[in-house]
Structures are given as C-alpha cells and as structure tokens.
Amino acid sequence: MRIAIGSDHRGHNIRPKIVSLLKNMGHEVIDVGTFSQSPVDYPDIAEAVARKVSSGEADRGILFCGTGLGMCIAANKVPGIRAVPCHDDLTAEMSRRHNDANVLCLSADLLGERVITRIVEVWLNTPFEGGRHARRVEKIASIEQELNARCCPSEPKTLPPGSSCDAKPQKD
Numbered sequence: 001m002r003i004a005i006g007s008d009h010r011g012h013n014i015r016p017k018i019v020s021l022l023k024n025m026g027h028e029v030i031d032v033g034t035f036s037q038s039p040v041d042y043p044d045i046a047e048a049v050a051r052k053v054s055s056g057e058a059d060r061g062i063l064f065c066g067t068g069l070g071m072c073i074a075a076n077k078v079p080g081i082r083a084v085p086c087h088d089d090l091t092a093e094m095s096r097r098h099n100d101a102n103v104l105c106l107s108a109d110l111l112g113e114r115v116i117t118r119i120v121e122v123w124l125n126t127p128f129e130g131g132r133h134a135r136r137v138e139k140i141a142s143i144e145q146e147l148n149a150r151c152c153p154s155e156p157k158t159l160p161p162g163s164s165c166d167a168k169p170q171k172d
Helices: 015-024 042-055 069-075 089-097 113-125 132-151
Strands: 002-007 028-031 060-065 083-085 103-107
Touching: 002 015, 002 042, 015 028, 015 060, 015 113, 042 060, 042 069, 042 103, 060 069, 069 083, 069 103, 083 089, 089 113, 103 113
Parallel strands: 002 028, 002 060, 060 103, 083 103
Antiparallel strands: none
16 A cells, blocks of 8 residues: 655654554555654645545555644545544544545654554554445545535536645635
8 A cells, every 4th residue: 555644843753653664564655754853834744645645646644743633634625535533443443444534643742652553553454344334435525526616616527536626716
C-alpha cells in the first residue's frame, strides 16, 4: 500500500518513527514532512497528504499534529477524504470497518509511541466491511458530490470517487 504521511512541527519527532514502521510493514511511503521543528501551518501539510490520497497517488494517509484534530478538519476539506482522529484500537478499527476512513489523524502530544504504533497497525490492517456501511459511505460521497457541483460548476456534475475540485476562490 502507498501511504502519504505528514506532520506539523508538533509531530516532527514521531513521524520518522512511523515512516520506519510503515516501511518495515512493506508499505511504500510518501513523506511530505515537515522536516524540521520550525513552526509550520498544519493545514498546508494536511492538504498535501489529503490531495495525494484524493488523487490516487497514495492509498491512505497519516497525519500528526498536537491533537490530531486540526489536521482532521483540514484534510476533510479535500474531496474524497474521510479523515478521522483516532485515540485507541477501537476507534482505529471502527473507522476502517464502518467508515472506510482513508486518512488517519493522530495526536503527537497526547498519545505515546506504543499507542500510536498500535493504532497505525490496527488501522492499516483492518478492512472495510462494506454491506450496509458501504451504503452510508456512498451517501457521504453523494453529499460531497452535490456540494462540489455547486461550488465548482466547471467540474462534471458527478465527480468520480476521490476526485478533487481545484477551483480557487476568485479575488475581487
């Protein structure tokens, strides 16, 4: 699996450890940084990872910031992204089984390395159940497609799963 990974300065220390874990698990890693402890704006990193997942360049994404929450909010603005903040095995498992989450957002400040490692392993190894859950995920995608059609009239009315509306707001 191809995994895009990124962190802001708060996740700078844990990200390389998880990159190593992912490679040891046999995954291809696309690391978007940050590569220093200098402050960066988490929405920039979240967008970079989310766009890689949305475009199909990566199968899934993993993001770190202080709480994981800001990254989650920002990543979910990219069409086709189902980003989730997880804090234990159960939330990681259920986010995959029932929600087909494609971006995992973790707290670098509130979770220890062992817990983070376990969450990542569970999240990557848990399949989507489909069935009644697929219908619900499709409804989420339908909401997203309808909103994209309104905000991006130049895009096709039906966006394929994972597609992105690259229209930028025009400045007056």
